[in-house]
Amino acid sequence: MTGSSDARTVELGDRLVAVRRRLDAAVEAAHRPPGSCELLVVTKFFPADDVRRLLQLGERAFGESREPEAGRKVASVLRDRVLRDRESPDPDDVPVFDMIGSVQSKKARSVARWARAVHSVDRPKVVDALDRAAAAALDEAERADPLGILLQVSLDGDPQRGGVVEADLASLAEQVVAAHALRLRGLMVIAPLHGDPEHWMAETARVHEVFRARFDDAAELSAGMSGDMEAAVAAGSTCVRVGTAIMGERPLVSQ
Ligand SMILES: *Cc1c(COP(=O)(O)O)cnc(C)c1O
Numbered sequence: 001m002t003g004s005s006d007a008r009t010v011e012l013g014d015r016l017v018a019v020r021r022r023l024d025a026a027v028e029a030a031h032r033p034p035g036s037c038e039l040l041v042v043t044k045f046f047p048a049d050d051v052r053r054l055l056q057l058g059e060r061a062f063g064e065s066r067e068p069e070a071g072r073k074v075a076s077v078l079r080d081r082v083l084r085d086r087e088s089p090d091p092d093d094v095p096v097f098d099m100i101g102s103v104q105s106k107k108a109r110s111v112a113r114w115a116r117a118v119h120s121v122d123r124p125k126v127v128d129a130l131d132r133a134a135a136a137a138l139d140e141a142e143r144a145d146p147l148g149i150l151l152q153v154s155l156d157g158d159p160q161r162g163g164v165v166e167a168d169l170a171s172l173a174e175q176v177v178a179a180h181a182l183r184l185r186g187l188m189v190i191a192p193l194h195g196d197p198e199h200w201m202a203e204t205a206r207v208h209e210v211f212r213a214r215f216d217d218a219a220e221l222s223a224g225m226s227g228d229m230e231a232a233v234a235a236g237s238t239c240v241r242v243g244t245a246i247m248g249e250r251p252l253v254s255q
Contacts, residue, residue, distance in 0.1 A: 011248075012053050013057050015246045015248075016041075016057055019039070022230065023039055023229060023240060025230075026233035029233075030233050037240060038240070040100070041054055041242060042062070042065075042246075043062050044069075044070070044243065046251070052080070055095060061097075062096070062098070064097055064098070064101070065101025067103075067107040070097070070114065071114050098115060098148075099115040100119045100120060103118055103130065106129075108130050112142070117185055118130060118150065119241070120162065121152060127149070127175050130179075131179035132181075134147035147181060148183050149183065149184050150186050150187060150220060150222050151169060151172055151184075151186075152190070153165075153207055155189065155204065155207070166210075173214075184218040185218055186208075186211075187220070189221070189222070189223040190225075191223070191232075204221070204235045220238045221239070222237070222238070223239075224241070224242075226243060
């Protein structure tokens with residue numbers, strides 16, 4: 001790639017400005033401090049060159065959802081940086097990648113190499129696999145910090161969407177707290193498509209409140225996507241995961 005002004009960079013830049021405006025307005029409307037909700041740009045199915053364009057545009061936090069595409073893309077983007085960093089090291093400038101899709105146990109080891117955090121943890125078996133994987137990655141100096149964990153909550157109990165139901169949330173959280181190579185950071189929610197969106201966001205806020213009262217170090221709430229970020233910020237989201245509104249419609253073939 002790519003001059004700073006190729007057509008795709010311009011397009012991404014325009015959509016990014018619009019989304020950042022929406023996010024800032026939502027944070028302000030909720031009487032929250034500026035910058036209190038992170039924007040995770042969801043780059044799943046889009047090529048590494050798009051991540052490079054977004055870096056050029058100043059974005060630093062990205063969401064990916066599938067191995068092995070994600071690991072390959074991250075490695076490719078970070079490889080350019082290692083070359084550049086010899087000249088101008090700047091720790092604040094390092095991109096971070098979160099895993100937002102479900103993790104199969106056998107993919108845990110590769111996810112632990114590149115992910116800052118996993119947003120979609122919903123079963124004891126996956127907690128075990130990620131703890132072992134993160135411990136190995138720490139041993140091998142493939143990562144410097146414990147792997148962040150957000151527990152995906154199911155608001156309606158639909159097994160298709162994944163997520164742990166509220167009744168099982170605390171015991172799963174205790175398992176993460178006890179794991180040496182993991183750090184419990186909070187909850188993640190995908191609002192069900194059926195029913196009243198406001199009802200689901202009110203439920204989200206309620207479940208998060210109860211959770212925070214017990215696990216006060218794990219105050220993060222990953223909620224809100226292209227279509228519902230305003231409602232999610234009003235419900236207390238600290239991280240919106242936005243794909244389509246920035247990247248455009250996802251291509252059918254992943255890269
Ligand atoms: C794809 C995806 C998103 C982004 O959704 P958009 O509607 O494209 O913004 C957010 N969260 C998760 C878990 C996803 O898989």
